[in-house]
Structure formats: structure tokens, C-alpha cells
Amino acid sequence: MRLDCSTNQIFVLMRKLDMWLIYAILSAIFAALTSILAKIGIDGVNSNLATAIRTIVVLVMAWIMVFITNAQDGIFHISRKSWIFIVLSGLATGASWLCYYKALQIGEASKVVPIDKLSVVLTLILAFIILKEQFTWKSAVGSVLIAVGTLFMVL
Numbered sequence: 717m718r719l720d721c722s723t724n725q726i727f728v729l730m731r732k733l734d735m736w737l738i739y740a741i742l743s744a745i746f747a748a749l750t751s752i753l754a755k756i757g758i759d760g761v762n763s764n765l766a767t768a769i770r771t772i773v774v775l776v777m778a779w780i781m782v783f784i785t786n787a788q789d790g791i792f793h794i795s796r797k798s799w800i801f802i803v804l805s806g807l808a809t810g811a812s813w814l815c816y817y818k819a820l821q822i823g824e825a826s827k828v829v830p831i832d833k834l835s836v837v838l839t840l841i842l843a844f845i846i847l848k849e850q851f852t853w854k855s856a857v858g859s860v861l862i863a864v865g866t867l868f869m870v871l
Contacts, residue, residue: 751820751825751828751829752825754766754770754817754820755820755825758817758820758821761821763814763817763818763820763821764814764817764818766817766821767810767813767814767817770813770817771810771813812835816828816832819831819832826869827869827870830865830866830869830870831866831870833862833866834862834863834866836859836862837859837862837863840855840858840859841859
């Protein structure tokens, strides 16, 4: 059975999906590629140096997107509170990347990546505590399954 799918049909389908879902799926795909490409590229390279190089690439790519979307003037309208939390987020990202690259350099990607993804569980817990977001029974069951699945994969 042959399945014909025109470009127009794909765009219609994409419009029906929530855009956040499309971006989330793409994020997962790129994150998987990141792990594999980093594991290959970090061989024989200091993990801090590799993280710095990766950060420069991300920095350049992010600023290109800012200019493509004509969002550069928005920098003058960011509140003090937003600046503080964006900077703190950047520091957390940097710490995460440094630890991730070191772990990836000395460990197996198949074990490092699942442990790194425990951030999903931690994010749900922190979102409940700090942001007062709902923590439903589905969130709780999902968190337990992720944690148990992670342990199952790495032990």
C-alpha cells in the first residue's frame, strides 16, 4: 500500500497540531542528535573546551534567530526581574552543560543521557513547588515511571 502525502497535506496537518508539540518533538530529535554528536566529537577533547565551543555555536545561532525574527529591539524592554532570571537560567544551563559533557566524556552515552533526562522529573517537582503548577496523578505516575525506567536502563 502506497501512502501519498503532498506538501500541502503536511502543512494542513501541521496547522492542526499545536505548535508547541511540533517544537517539543523537534527539540527531542535535536537533543538526541546532540548527545550522539557530542559523544563522538568529545573524544580526546577537554570537556570544558568542548562545552565552550558548543556554547559559541549556540550563541551565534541564537543571535541569528533574533535578527531573522527582528526581535533585537526587545532587549531594551526586558524587565529587571526577567534579566535576573534569564541570567540565572543561563548559569544553570552552563553548569548543566559542563557536567553533561564531562559525564559524556567519561561515561557511556546510553547511561549518561537517561540520567540527564531525570531533569524532567525534577522540573515537574520544581514547577509544583516554585511555580505552583498542578501536579496531577498522571504527573506523579509519569515521574515514577521515568525514574524507575532510568534506574532500569542504567543499573
